[in-house]
Amino acid sequence: MPKTSRNNGRQRQNAEIRKPEIVKSFYQTLLERGFEGASIAKVAARINIHPSLILHYFGNKENLTLALVDYVIEEYARLLGTVTLEGLSPEARLERLLEIIWSREYYEKIHIAGSFSLLAVSFRNPRIREKIEGLYSGYRNFLAKEIQKASDAGVIEHQDAMRTAARIITLIEGARHFRHLFVGKDECEQYNQDMKAATRMMMQMQ
Amino acid sequence: MPKTSRNNGRQRQNAEIRKPEIVKSFYQTLLERGFEGASIAKVAARINIHPSLILHYFGNKENLTLALVDYVIEEYARLLGTVTLEGLSPEARLERLLEIIWSREYYEKIHIAGSFSLLAVSFRNPRIREKIEGLYSGYRNFLAKEIQKASDAGVIEHQDAMRTAARIITLIEGARHFRHLFVGKDECEQYNQDMKAATRMMMQMQ
DNA sequence: ATTAATTAATTAACCATTCAGTTAATTGTT
DNA sequence: AACAATTAACTGAATGGTTAATTAATTAAT
Incomplete structure (x- = not known):
């Protein structure tokens, strides 16, 4: 046989x-x-x-993990790639950005459980840490550029765009954290609106 | 023998x-x-x-993990227990609170690597999630009470204390996150001052 | 016929857990 | 004060299962 x-x-x-x-x-x-x-x-x-x-x-498993981090980074990049800010007035452009950042679709893209796991690993693995740092660094630069544009157009007062981007990322990451532990489906929209208002305020900070 | x-x-x-x-x-x-x-x-x-x-x-290991979460919670409680806000004027009281929240000693108490690991586990283990929710819930109430006191004394404008506490915890957790990935030893003080200012602003938000 | 995709078989280390045994301190009794 | 009984702290050895990784073999497409 x-x-x-x-x-x-x-x-x-x-x-x-x-x-x-x-x-x-x-x-x-x-x-x-x-x-x-x-x-x-x-x-x-x-x-x-x-x-x-x-x-x-x-x-080996480490290479697989590095590939995973790349995958997560690409997912984020893809998400930001779908964002079309071109052709909008400076006011509308900033408004649209805020809308995206605090939309449900956006923060649900990468489940925070995965982020926590990878971040925990990043403390022990410098290569993974580097990659994740790169992800956030790109994110921060993207935000800073938008802030600078808005500032140049007079939509917001002039300030240090990189510092403002730092504040906003802090808020975004904290919100992912907070949502997991506190916010139910119904309160979520309210919380997001609150966060959007806080972001606006941070953009006006000196 | x-x-x-x-x-x-x-x-x-x-x-x-x-x-x-x-x-x-x-x-x-x-x-x-x-x-x-x-x-x-x-x-x-x-x-x-x-x-x-x-x-x-x-x-078994689950019980050991639950004991660990209790330990972390107690460490936080011990830290908040050392905070003496009594006998201060409402202005000084709020100022002291902000000082503590954004001090190095405070945020270094529980290494964020441990938080990430436990939070990642909390997604899969409801008992651990409950305990961690309890920790944050107590923290939020503590902050809300202080905010209410400051509001009653006219130090800040009247508002929803629980909502404000939510904003501040969001910022605190986001800052732990951000510091790990971005902030070097020298920039840290600057960043913390920036965060303190942002917290003040959030307290004034309507 | 060559190459790439895939599986099989195996290894040695490590995992949580069980159970039975040993050691040392404490307590009660004389 | 001496001694047995009891209790708690601790260890040893074995369990069955899982782990990443290696090496060799097999299968299918080109």
């Missing part, structure tokens, strides 16, 4: 498709089981492949 | 001393290795006891 193929109905993919699929599976597993709880075996089982395939593509 | 005692120079303690020692060791190990990386064996090795002793006292 010849050994039959055990394909289990799975299609044979190429690296271009398989690698992102693995990273996404890692991300989902991370949310459910925590970082150290997201083993290679569990990540593989979720997408019905052999654990060895993951090591074949990523070599 | 009779079996000699193998005390290894360690004193025999009682539960009252040993249990907190174990919890603190767990906390330190957590900071270094992450939650799932902080195994009972490693926690035991750090204080030179047998892993079985930990199970003897805590039964």
Whole structure:
């Protein structure tokens, strides 16, 4: 009796498709089981492949983790990429930015559970820390540029744009934190409006 | 040859001393290795006891984790307990509170790496989540009470104290976040002063 | 025929937990 | 003060399961 193929109905993919699929599976597993709880075996089982395939593509778990951070960063970049601020008046442009920052879709994009896990790891792994720092740095620069534009157009008073961006990111990250622990579905909209007002105030700060 | 005692120079303690020692060791190990990386064996090795002793006292790892959350909560309570606001004028009282909140000693008390790890776990473990919610809830009430006092005394304009407390906690947590990724030792003082000013502004918000 | 995708089999280390045993301090009794 | 009984602190050894990683083999597409 010849050994039959055990394909289990799975299609044979190429690296271009398989690698992102693995990273996404890692991300989902991370949310459910925590970082150290997201083993290679569990990540593989979720997408019905052999654990060895993951090591074949990523070599070891650290590389897989770095790929995950890249994935999260790309998700954020994609989100910011969909933001169209062009063609708006300076006032409308700033208003639209505030709207996006404090919209539900925006902050739900990357589940904060994943952020916490990766941030916790970043304390122990300098390479991961560097990548995350890069993410926030880009975010901060993006905000600062918008603030500077608004300032140049006279929409807000002139000030240190980078410092203002720092304040706003502080608020945004704190809000992700706070929402998780306190804010129910119904209060959420109220809280976000409150945060939007606080952001406006911070932009006017000297 | 009779079996000699193998005390290894360690004193025999009682539960009252040993249990907190174990919890603190767990906390330190957590900071270094992450939650799932902080195994009972490693926690035991750090204080030179047998892993079985930990199970003897805590039964299983979940109970140990719950004890850790209690420990962190107590550390915070101890910190707030040292705050003496009594006997000050309403103005000075509010000023002192702001000073404490944005002092280095205060935010360094509980290393944010530990917070991230526990918060990440809180998504998966409702009992831990409850405890952490309780911690923040108490914190929020404490702040709200102080804000109300200042408001009654006319130091700040009247407003919704709980909402203001929510804003301030958002800022505090965001700042812990931001500091980790951005703020160097030298910029830190500047950043904290900036945050203190932002807190003042939030207290005046309508 | 060559190459890439995938699995299989195995290893050695580590995991939480159990259970049974040992050691030392405390207490009660004489 | 001496001694047995009791209790609490602590250790040892073994359990069954999981971990990341290695090496070799197999399968399918080009």
